[in-house]
Amino acid sequence: MDIHTIEEIVRRPAPPAPGAWREGDAWLGGGTWLYSEPQLALRRLIDLDGFGWTPIELVEETLVLAATCTIRELHDWPVPDDWAARALIRQCCDALLGSFKIWNMATVGGNLCLALPAGPMISLAAGLDGTCVIWTPDGAKRRIPAAAFVTGDRTNALGRGELLRAIELPVAGFRSRSAFRQISLTPRGRSAALLIGLGAPSGGFALTVTAATKRPVRLTFPAVPDAAALAAALREAIPEGLYHHDVHGAPDWRRRLTFHLAEDIRRELAA
Numbered sequence: 001m002d003i004h005t006i007e008e009i010v011r012r013p014a015p016p017a018p019g020a021w022r023e024g025d026a027w028l029g030g031g032t033w034l035y036s037e038p039q040l041a042l043r044r045l046i047d048l049d050g051f052g053w054t055p056i057e058l059v060e061e062t063l064v065l066a067a068t069c070t071i072r073e074l075h076d077w078p079v080p081d082d083w084a085a086r087a088l089i090r091q092c093c094d095a096l097l098g099s100f101k102i103w104n105m106a107t108v109g110g111n112l113c114l115a116l117p118a119g120p121m122i123s124l125a126a127g128l129d130g131t132c133v134i135w136t137p138d139g140a141k142r143r144i145p146a147a148a149f150v151t152g153d154r155t156n157a158l159g160r161g162e163l164l165r166a167i168e169l170p171v172a173g174f175r176s177r178s179a180f181r182q183i184s185l186t187p188r189g190r191s192a193a194l195l196i197g198l199g200a201p202s203g204g205f206a207l208t209v210t211a212a213t214k215r216p217v218r219l220t221f222p223a224v225p226d227a228a229a230l231a232a233a234l235r236e237a238i239p240e241g242l243y244h245h246d247v248h249g250a251p252d253w254r255r256r257l258t259f260h261l262a263e264d265i266r267r268e269l270a271a
């Protein structure tokens with residue numbers, strides 16, 4: 001689509017700096033959402049591709065995904081064979097139901113920043129207890145848990161002019177056993193519920209609920225809980241108003257799915 005309000009595209013971006021951010025600016029990831037509808041408030045796009053970040057790096061015990069890593073690059077990355085939770089990467093990529101054009105352009109960072117409840121990179125990052133690395137306009141860096149990055153339907157924790165630089169995923173998460181459940185209202189529809197369970201070798205259990213809720217909800221337990229304890233924890237952590245409502249599913253249905261899939265995951269990882 002022609003987005004006729006854009007007057008300038010910055011191809012050689014600089015890190016955020018005091019006074020550099022203008023009204024009408026936006027960071028440009030893959031552009032799959034930015035170019036998909038009119039952007040009447042925008043005047044200038046700052047193309048993150050120009051930073052030339054390495055898409056995926058394994059730095060000791062951390063898998064570092066640049067915000068500009070595409071879904072395709074992540075999907076095709078050769079995950080080490082001995083990572084028990086290796087399937088999660090492809091399962092989450094596959095949950096983004098776009099054409100090959102979307103897959104080749106959409107970035108991991110753009111998916112988190114757009115903050116749709118059905119953002120599968122949000123599910124991956126939160127499910128694996130990732131950390132978001134954020135560059136701030138005063139030239140500093142801050143880090144927040146990925147589960148806290150998305151704060152609601154289409155809202156995130158970025159302040160004015162802040163940039164999501166990378167997502168750090170601890171390799172320890174990949175050494176856990178994983179269970180993945182995803183359901184859509186229609187065969188090729190957006191996720192209505194996407195839940196990820198991790199069973200750590202130490203016995204710890206983590207359950208992350210996404211898509212059913214407006215923001216991720218991550219629950220952790222020292223050991224796999226029994227069914228009643230898990231259901232009680234879900235009831236406490238997710239008030240009725242946190243279940244998402246759109247054309248891809250009604251909140252009461254998403255709530256039912258959440259409890260059902262959570263119990264399914266609990267049983268699988270308890271086995």
Ligand SMILES: Cc1cc2nc3c(=O)[nH]c(=O)nc-3n(C[C@H](O)[C@H](O)[C@H](O)COP(=O)(O)OP(=O)(O)OC[C@H]3O[C@@H](n4cnc5c(N)ncnc54)[C@H](O)[C@@H]3O)c2cc1C
Binds near residue numbers: 026034
């Ligand atoms: C056919 C189709 C199907 C889709 N299916 C899904 C789906 O199933 N689930 C889903 O979640 N989305 C879906 N989308 C929406 C969108 O394509 C994806 O969310 C995609 O991952 C966005 O990434 P992008 O790099 O293209 O973001 P862009 O369009 O470049 O940017 C999205 C937003 O994030 C901001 N942004 C991008 N990168 C950064 C950064 N590093 N730091 C700060 N701000 C940044 C931009 O300024 C913009 O506001 C779909 C889109 C289409 C057209």
